[in-house]
Amino acid sequence: MGITIKITIVFISMLHLYFLWFEMFAWTSKGPKIFKSFPKELFGQTKSMAANQGLYNGFLAAGLLWTFFIDNTEWITNISLFFLGCVAIAGIYGAFTVSKKIFFIQAVPAIVAIILILLS
Numbered sequence: 001m002g003i004t005i006k007i008t009i010v011f012i013s014m015l016h017l018y019f020l021w022f023e024m025f026a027w028t029s030k031g032p033k034i035f036k037s038f039p040k041e042l043f044g045q046t047k048s049m050a051a052n053q054g055l056y057n058g059f060l061a062a063g064l065l066w067t068f069f070i071d072n073t074e075w076i077t078n079i080s081l082f083f084l085g086c087v088a089i090a091g092i093y094g095a096f097t098v099s100k101k102i103f104f105i106q107a108v109p110a111i112v113a114i115i116l117i118l119l120s
Helices: 003-025 027-034 047-069 073-097 101-119
Strands: none
Touching (some): 003 027, 003 073, 027 047, 047 073
16 A cells, blocks of 8 residues: 555544544534524533544444554555545535535545545
8 A cells, every 4th residue: 555545544534533532522622613593502411412422433443553563565455445534424414414514524535545546
């Protein structure tokens, strides 16, 4: 796997570790500043739901980081494509259901990484 692909995977992993932190630990403090259209009074009520989402983002990051510890090239490719596909689908779904910005923040980097892997 080339250096550009590895950098992209690290970037996406770090992004999802940030999502984990934000959704699990800063939902009620930072959330109202980020999701301005979401009613402020609902942040406290949705704290456990957001934490659950954060945990899933952590799993995506862990799966992508796992690829750096695999020796078999075929497995690195397959595991990378699987987790990047999950990230892309989540980003596309988020764009349709929450905010179009999610497509550009989450799905686009994953799609770029998938294309880079398939072209390498």
